[in-house]
Amino acid sequence: AQKITQTQPGMFVQEKEAVTLDCTYDTSDPSYGLFWYKQPSSGEMIFLIYQGSYDQQNATEGRYSLNFQKARKSANLVISASQLGDSAMYFCAMRGNSGGSNYKLTFGKGTLLTVNP
Amino acid sequence: GAVVSQHPSWVICKSGTSVKIECRSLDFQATTMFWYRQFPKQSLMLMATSNEGSKATYEQGVEKDKFLINHASLTLSTLTVTSAHPEDSSFYICSASRDSSTQETQYFGPGTRLLVL
Numbered sequence: 001a002q003k004i005t006q007t008q009p010g011m012f013v014q015e016k017e018a019v020t021l022d023c024t025y026d027t028s029d030p031s032y033g034l035f036w037y038k039q040p041s042s043g044e045m046i047f048l049i050y051q052g053s054y055d056q057q058n059a060t061e062g063r064y065s066l067n068f069q070k071a072r073k074s075a076n077l078v079i080s081a082s083q084l085g086d087s088a089m090y091f092c093a094m095r096g097n098s099g100g101s102n103y104k105l106t107f108g109k110g111t112l113l114t115v116n117p
Numbered sequence: 118g119a120v121v122s123q124h125p126s127w128v129i130c131k132s133g134t135s136v137k138i139e140c141r142s143l144d145f146q147a148t149t150m151f152w153y154r155q156f157p158k159q160s161l162m163l164m165a166t167s168n169e170g171s172k173a174t175y176e177q178g179v180e181k182d183k184f185l186i187n188h189a190s191l192t193l194s195t196l197t198v199t200s201a202h203p204e205d206s207s208f209y210i211c212s213a214s215r216d217s218s219t220q221e222t223q224y225f226g227p228g229t230r231l232l233v234l
Contacts, residue, residue: 033221035222037225042227043155043208043210043227043228043230044225044226044227044228045161045210045212045225045228046225047222047223047224047225050222091160091161103149103214103221104151104163104166105151105163105212105223107160107161108160109159109160110160
């Protein structure tokens with residue numbers, strides 16, 4: 001079984017500063033993918049960044065980077081130079097390749113990020 | 118690319134009626150579509166996985182006779198909430214994948230807010 005843990009229900013950050021959102025995971029799959037999504041108050045789920053379990057380098061997408069520490073089973077999201085528009089709920093998710101799983105996404109409970117001006 | 122639409126975005130209905138929600142992949146063919154339910158301030162809960170031309174796979178605890186899923190084509194999946202009751206009021210969101218690889222993200226629709234009176 002796969003499990004995603006996000007221990008921070010809420011986080012606050014000052015505009016223009018960097019913030020790290022924590023995510024740890026547990027899986028027995030040898031190959032898996034880790035994803036971060038942003039959900040603003042409108043409800044849509046916006047894909048931010050992906051990290052593969054065999055990727056040697058940490059993923060980066062613009063102001064988003066993923067601090068992937070495989071041995072510690074953590075995949076923290078780092079947002080640099082926070083903007084007011086970054087205020088949203090952030091979900092960490094994992095997709096494995098267990099037989100019969102249909103490659104489902106397992107989501108964490110989310111972290112509500114508030115960016116203060 | 119990889120746009121998913123959902124219709125309607127809002128629906129209010131009387132208890133006992135049925136409601137159909139459509140999920141369309143606009144610019145790609147989706148081998149698999151997923152239906153989620155999200156209660157306020159909670160994470161996404163997977164209801165079922167829908168594969169084109171075959172029966173949907175429901176998650177444990179989800180009533181297949183109440184939540185009917187039809188994946189008629191590679192671009193359209195529908196969720197019908199039959200005999201809706203107030204406890205079915207929720208945010209329903211679909212997603213679609215282009216393939217089943219672990220690195221392929223799911224692209225989410227904008228969601229449908231259902232209110233059953």
